[in-house]
Amino acid sequence: MTEKTIKIITFCMLILLGGFLFFYGVFFHSTTVSARQNGEPVVLAKSESALMKDASVSGVKRDETGKIKQTYEIGEKAPEACST
Amino acid sequence: MVKKTRLGRFSAKLLGWRMWIQTFFLLLWLDPLGLRMHTMCSPVFHCYACPLATFACPIGVIAQFSALHVFPFIAIGLLVAVGALSGTLICGWVCPFGYLQDLTAKVPAPKFDLPKFTGYFRYVMLIGTVLAIPYFFGEGHPLFVCRICPAGALEAAVPTMAGQAIAGEKVVWPNALKLTILVVFLIAIFFIKRPWCRVLCPLGAIFSLFNRASAFFLRFKPDECTDCGRCHTLCEYGIEPEKTTNDLRCIRCLECTKCNPDALTLGSVFERSETIKSQAES
Numbered sequence: 001m002t003e004k005t006i007k008i009i010t011f012c013m014l015i016l017l018g019g020f021l022f023f024y025g026v027f028f029h030s031t032t033v034s035a036r037q038n039g040e041p042v043v044l045a046k047s048e049s050a051l052m053k054d055a056s057v058s059g060v061k062r063d064e065t066g067k068i069k070q071t072y073e074i075g076e077k078a079p080e081a082c083s084t
Numbered sequence: 085m086v087k088k089t090r091l092g093r094f095s096a097k098l099l100g101w102r103m104w105i106q107t108f109f110l111l112l113w114l115d116p117l118g119l120r121m122h123t124m125c126s127p128v129f130h131c132y133a134c135p136l137a138t139f140a141c142p143i144g145v146i147a148q149f150s151a152l153h154v155f156p157f158i159a160i161g162l163l164v165a166v167g168a169l170s171g172t173l174i175c176g177w178v179c180p181f182g183y184l185q186d187l188t189a190k191v192p193a194p195k196f197d198l199p200k201f202t203g204y205f206r207y208v209m210l211i212g213t214v215l216a217i218p219y220f221f222g223e224g225h226p227l228f229v230c231r232i233c234p235a236g237a238l239e240a241a242v243p244t245m246a247g248q249a250i251a252g253e254k255v256v257w258p259n260a261l262k263l264t265i266l267v268v269f270l271i272a273i274f275f276i277k278r279p280w281c282r283v284l285c286p287l288g289a290i291f292s293l294f295n296r297a298s299a300f301f302l303r304f305k306p307d308e309c310t311d312c313g314r315c316h317t318l319c320e321y322g323i324e325p326e327k328t329t330n331d332l333r334c335i336r337c338l339e340c341t342k343c344n345p346d347a348l349t350l351g352s353v354f355e356r357s358e359t360i361k362s363q364a365e366s
Contacts, residue, residue, distance in 0.1 A: 007353045011168055011299045018165030025157025048158050049123035055148035056122050056132045056140050062152050062222065 025049075033060060035070035042074065054078065089356075092303075092341075092349035099338055102176075106183040113138055113180045125159050127166040128179040129287045131233065133240035135247075143214055143286050144236075147229045151218035163287075167294035171301065171330070175281060175288050176337040181235050182281050188273040189320075196275055197322050198282055203333040206289035214286045231259060234280065237266035277320050281335055292332040302336065303351030304329040315340040315348055 029048045034041060046054070054060045054070065057079040063069050072078055098105070113130045115138040122132050126139035142159045149156035166174060175182050189195070213229040223230070230236050241258045248255045257263070272279040281288050295301070304326055315325045318339045323331045325340040325348055340348045 004353065007297065007299075007301075010297045011353055014168030014294070014297065015165055018161045018163070018168060021157045021161030022165060023161070025159075025161055029157050031152075031154050048154075048156070051149075051152075051154065052125065052140055052145055052156075052158065053122045055152065056144060058223070060152065066153070068152055068154070 031068060033068045033070050035074050037074040039073075044070070044074075089349065089351065091352055091355050092346070095338060095350035096341060099341065102337065103183075103186070105177055106180075106186065109178045110180050110183060125162060127162055127174055127287075129181040129235055129285060130179075131230075131236040131239040133236060133244075135240075135243050137239070141235075143233075144230050147214045147218045148223060150215050151223040151228070153219065163290055167291050167298065169299050170291075171295040171298035171336060172288060172291045172334060173298075173300055173336040174291055175285075176335040179281075179287075181285075182278060182335065185273050185278045185280060189277045191274050193274045195277060198276060198279070200322065200333070202283045205283050206285055206292075209284045210286035210289045226259065226261060229286065232262050232265055234262075234266045234269040237262050238270075241266075278335065282321060282333065288335070292334075295330040295332060295334060295336075299354065300350060300352045302329050302334070302338075302340070303349050305347050305349075308345045308347035310345050310347075312344075315343045318342050 025048045030045045031048070031051055033044045033046045033051070035044055036042065046060075051060060059071055059078045060068055061071055109128075113126060113128060114136040119138060121138055122140045124139050125132075125142045125145045127142060129143065130137055130139070130141055132140040132144055142163055145159040146156050149159070209229070213227050213232065217225050217227050218229075222228075225231075237258055241262070245255050245257065258266075269280060276282075302325065306326075309326055311326075319325055320337070320339060321333060321335065323334055323340075325331070325334075329348070338350055341350060
């Protein structure tokens with residue numbers, strides 16, 4: 001097997017892996033997030049894209065029990081600036 | 085017989101337009117349409133808290149998701165795919181933070197080089213501040229990458245503070261470590277070429293891992309090399325391209341492909357080499 005063939009196979013495998021991870025994240029991956037609505041606890045399933053947006057403004061945090069919690073109530077406006 | 089490839093000829097023509105290409109991509113990252121698409125990350129180093137950021141920063145996303153103990157499929161998938169395609173070509177031609185450093189390097193000032201081992205600090209930055217510290221200590225830790233990142237300080241904190249000052253609100257300053265790193269960075273970019281990229285960039289650390297396996301790569305032809313050493317002078321980052329082609333520290337600016345005997349060219353796994361006859365044979 002020539003070096004060029006190995007490079008092509010490696011490239012194809014990496015592209016397939018990257019593509020699979022990307023599309024899985026966009027279309028299938030979701031995470032359970034605890035939130036509050038009108039003072040009552042609720043559980044949401046957030047897509048990775050939504051989680052990405054919330055994480056970028058510190059809208060979600062992991063608590064001591066390991067659960068992911070939304071830092072703002074449902075119906076409230078999400079934070080606008082990253083806390084860092 | 086002289087072997088030339090179409091891609092090699094094309095990249096040689098493109099080399100003179102590199103800064104214009106970087107400027108074009110800058111328009112993509114600076115959200116000209118006000119879309120604020122932070123549900124998606126880009127493959128470049130640009131803080132998502134920047135008022136002009138179109139996409140989320142992939143490093144910020146990885147770090148935040150590490151703090152949440154959630155695997156970032158979108159960010160990792162995007163970086164694997166882009167890395168497999170181009171390696172650090174993204175760093176040299178597309179990244180806005182790298183472009184900023186390229187522009188400031190043009191200011192006439194004495195330039196200093198860095199020891200080779202400093203390139204390994206990028207991996208310490210990646211494993212430490214992007215992965216381990218968020219995972220074990222959360223995003224509140226003072227060494228969480230976003231809390232020390234100079235891109236965040238320059239692109240987000242500074243505009244935010246300016247906005248607060250203009251609005252007459254209380255100005256919230258970033259922490260002392262972030263400010264110190266920003267000041268050191270702003271001084272270093274005039275005296276060292278691409279200091280962030282060479283020493284601390286965790287995104288460059290990720291892309292560099294693909295340099296040996298990417299679809300586009302630097303091709304070295306030993307038969308064409310005359311050992312003139314011109315590529316050492318052309319490389320602005322202290323790499324000897326004919327000895328360590330596709331080096332981990334290389335940002336693939338392709339300046340070394342100006343080598344006269346065509347020993348160094350941009351290659352790809354897709355090309356077929358073309359042969360052109362020398363004038364004597366035709």
